[in-house]
Amino acid sequence: MKKTSWILVLVGLTLAALIAAVFPFQSAVLAAPNPQLTNFLTSTPGSDGRIIYIVQEGDTLWRIAAVSGLNIADLRDLNNLGVEDIVFPGQQIFLGLGGPAAQQSTLAPAATQAAAEPTKIPVPGFGTLCVLLFEDVNGDSMRQEEEISVLGGAINISNRDGSISITEDTPEHDPDSVTDDYFCTENLGEGDYNVSVAIPEGYNPTTSLNTGIELLAGDTSFLTFGAQAGSVVIEEGASLPETTGSTPLLGVIGAILLLGGIGLGVYSVWFRR
Numbered sequence: 001m002k003k004t005s006w007i008l009v010l011v012g013l014t015l016a017a018l019i020a021a022v023f024p025f026q027s028a029v030l031a032a033p034n035p036q037l038t039n040f041l042t043s044t045p046g047s048d049g050r051i052i053y054i055v056q057e058g059d060t061l062w063r064i065a066a067v068s069g070l071n072i073a074d075l076r077d078l079n080n081l082g083v084e085d086i087v088f089p090g091q092q093i094f095l096g097l098g099g100p101a102a103q104q105s106t107l108a109p110a111a112t113q114a115a116a117e118p119t120k121i122p123v124p125g126f127g128t129l130c131v132l133l134f135e136d137v138n139g140d141s142m143r144q145e146e147e148i149s150v151l152g153g154a155i156n157i158s159n160r161d162g163s164i165s166i167t168e169d170t171p172e173h174d175p176d177s178v179t180d181d182y183f184c185t186e187n188l189g190e191g192d193y194n195v196s197v198a199i200p201e202g203y204n205p206t207t208s209l210n211t212g213i214e215l216l217a218g219d220t221s222f223l224t225f226g227a228q229a230g231s232v233v234i235e236e237g238a239s240l241p242e243t244t245g246s247t248p249l250l251g252v253i254g255a256i257l258l259l260g261g262i263g264l265g266v267y268s269v270w271f272r273r
Contacts, residue, residue: 061081126217130184151171157185
């Protein structure tokens with residue numbers, strides 16, 4: 001019995017030694033860390049806009065495509081790689097095109113900067129200015145339809161800096177004129193102008209003969225100036241035959257009135273006696 005017990009003790013010690021030898025090995029095997037892949041370095045575009053990735057230890061085309069968001073077939077096409085080709089550390093892999101690295105460092109997005117519109121420079125426009133010197137028959141300073149233009153006058157149009165100065169004689173009355181006797185200057189640059197008229201001799205002004213006006217682009221502005229003929233002009237314009245023919249009639253009427261007055265005087269003296 002004692003011999004059997006020693007055998008069992010030896011067997012137990014042997015098993016314990018084997019277990020002690022096996023379990024530390026298994027623990028070491030189980031505790032071994034999984035192989036770690038290298039970090040995927042984010043690539044930034046170069047000065048030419050190309051995005052280049054440098055292959056690291058442990059990289060594969062599958063991993064590079066997955067991390068960069070590309071299709072594996074597209075990645076092979078971009079780098080002229082076949083299905084059997086592999087990558088090696090230090091190899092340059094082309095991932096695509098992007099903006100230069102200097103633009104990415106700005107705070108504002110590139111799209112916002114591109115959306116800014118250039119400052120617009122206003123382009124000067126043109127307008128039309130029409131001027132009329134009319135014969136103010138009734139002297140009310142208001143032009144009626146039957147009051148036509150005065151021939152023999154002059155019109156002057158000038159701008160503030162003196163670069164434009166237009167002088168023209170007043171036009172003759174034209175019943176078929178669309179502008180109704182106005183002198184019109186077309187394609188006149190917008191701006192401030194001074195307009196004045198000179199009336200012919202024998203006329204008296206019924207309105208101011210000088211005024212300022214602001215001409216706007218696309219506008220057509222009308223200005224009227226009035227003048228009334230004086231007594232000298234009226235006498236010169238009267239018909240000579242009518243004046244000569246009416247003289248005998250006035251003489252006869254005057255003689256009759258004179259004789260009538262003398263008769264009344266004689267009758268009055270005689271009646272008093």
